[in-house]
Amino acid sequence: MIELESQENKVVDSLGRPLRDLRISVTDKCNFRCTYCMPAELFGPDYEFLPKEKLLSFEEITRLVQIFSRLGVEKIRLTGGEPLMRKNLDSLVGMIKQVEGIDDIAMTTNGSLLSEKVNALKQAGLKRVTVSLDSLDVGRFGQLNGRGYQVEDILHGIEVAAAAGLDVKVNMVVQRGINDQDILPMAKYFFEKGHTLRFIEFMDVGNSNGWKLDQVLPSRSILEKIHEEMPLEPVEPNYYGEVASRYRYKGTDKEIGFISSVTQAFCSTCTRARISAEGHLYLCLFASGGVDLRTPLREGKTDEEMLEMIRKIWEKREDRYSEIRLSNTTGLDRKKVEMSHIGG
Ligand SMILES: Nc1nc2c(ncn2[C@@H]2O[C@H](COP(=O)(O)OP(=O)(O)OP(=O)(O)O)[C@@H](O)[C@H]2O)c(=O)[nH]1
Ligand SMILES: C[S@@+](CC[C@H](N)C(=O)[O-])C[C@H]1O[C@@H](n2cnc3c(N)ncnc32)[C@H](O)[C@@H]1O
Numbered sequence: 001m002i003e004l005e006s007q008e009n010k011v012v013d014s015l016g017r018p019l020r021d022l023r024i025s026v027t028d029k030c031n032f033r034c035t036y037c038m039p040a041e042l043f044g045p046d047y048e049f050l051p052k053e054k055l056l057s058f059e060e061i062t063r064l065v066q067i068f069s070r071l072g073v074e075k076i077r078l079t080g081g082e083p084l085m086r087k088n089l090d091s092l093v094g095m096i097k098q099v100e101g102i103d104d105i106a107m108t109t110n111g112s113l114l115s116e117k118v119n120a121l122k123q124a125g126l127k128r129v130t131v132s133l134d135s136l137d138v139g140r141f142g143q144l145n146g147r148g149y150q151v152e153d154i155l156h157g158i159e160v161a162a163a164a165g166l167d168v169k170v171n172m173v174v175q176r177g178i179n180d181q182d183i184l185p186m187a188k189y190f191f192e193k194g195h196t197l198r199f200i201e202f203m204d205v206g207n208s209n210g211w212k213l214d215q216v217l218p219s220r221s222i223l224e225k226i227h228e229e230m231p232l233e234p235v236e237p238n239y240y241g242e243v244a245s246r247y248r249y250k251g252t253d254k255e256i257g258f259i260s261s262v263t264q265a266f267c268s269t270c271t272r273a274r275i276s277a278e279g280h281l282y283l284c285l286f287a288s289g290g291v292d293l294r295t296p297l298r299e300g301k302t303d304e305e306m307l308e309m310i311r312k313i314w315e316k317r318e319d320r321y322s323e324i325r326l327s328n329t330t331g332l333d334r335k336k337v338e339m340s341h342i343g344g
């Protein structure tokens with residue numbers, strides 16, 4: 001009976017896309033100042049982050065996860081800001097783990113606090129972690145993260161996470177002329193270590209990174225560069241709507257991936273909803289605004305009322321920003337939510 005009910009609740013948007021993934025930002029704060037996400041000039045000492053009372057509590061997040069799971073969500077990704085800056089995150093993981101229907105809990109992190117926190121997270125039920133790392137070069141990495149953080153600390157965090165039994169991936173944002181010389185060293189290093197590396201095309205998210213198309217190195221060029229030295233072959237997607245195109249190093253079972261949101265948009269299979277740290281629901285990474293879920297939650301709306309509200313919002317969804325932008329080389333002229341606010 002419960003199974004039947006949950007099937008009935010599954011929802012698709014106006015373009016026929018189901019709701020499967022929920023990406024939850026647990027904080028808007030970050031210890032890094034990556035130049036393409038939270039440039040230090042704009043996110044300086046006077047920048048006002050959300051006060052604690054505006055953040056969704058762990059109980060509120062868990063309640064939303066329960067409601068979203070009834071609508072079809074199976075996969076939760078915790079993000080930020082830097083998710084590991086939120087205290088006791090392992091408690092939240094443990095609470096989400098109890099929710100029926102959720103079979104995958106993952107986290108995207110800059111990795112700087114990973115080594116000290118990952119064991120508790122794994123024990124609580126975290127299954128996978130994606131660590132963002134844009135260079136193995138000490139000087140370049142320090143510059144890119146805006147705060148001089150050390151590559152070796154991130155690499156150590158990655159190994160501690162893998163040793164704890166987590167499935168680890170590494171994400172590298174590539175900017176032409178900034179870190180394209182790091183592509184091959186990164187590919188070789190993570191091939192040796194056996195962790196899947198994914199290259200992300202630099203995107204025109206937010207309003208603060210001064211994005212221009214000529215700063216994007218298309219995935220096709222990156223693939224060709226690697227293939228010349230380390231031959232690759234394509235692999236079938238793992239699941240419907242997978243963001244990364246997967247490749248295998250020929251003759252091995254080691255993989256690499258390409259997230260080509262600028263040159264090969266994947267909106268037609270986009271199953272992702274996002275919730276900001278203050279509890280706003282966003283239907284696209286490039287949305288101008290979100291829908292406030294925190295207020296109705298705190299006003300005492302029932303689960304059924306919340307579920308109906310979210311269902312209606314998803315049913316009307318028609319976002320497909322990256323597909324529309326394909327024909328526009330400067331990005332679309334609209335106010336966009338900041339990446340650090342909804343977590344990528
Ligand atoms: N344009 C666009 N980019 C996305 C979207 N989802 C993810 N990305 C980009 O891809 C990056 C990698 O995503 P991850 O956080 O690793 O999640 P994932 O690729 O869903 O991870 P897996 O579950 O391991 O397949 C994000 O940080 C974004 O930069 C999306 O819906 N649209
Ligand atoms: C916003 S961060 C949040 C989680 C965590 N702080 C981290 O860096 O992994 C999530 C991801 O978004 C990516 N990202 C941020 N700005 C981007 C941009 N302009 N283009 C492409 N990816 C971007 C980051 O590299 C990171 O992999």
Ligand code: SF4
Pocket residue numbers: 030031032033034037038080081082110132339340
């Ligand atoms: S990409 Fe992640 S680590 Fe870098 S500033 Fe943004 S939120 Fe922080």
Ligand code: SF4
Pocket residue numbers: 266267268270271272283284285286319320321322323
């Ligand atoms: S641009 Fe928007 S609709 Fe397209 S894949 Fe990304 S989040 Fe989904």
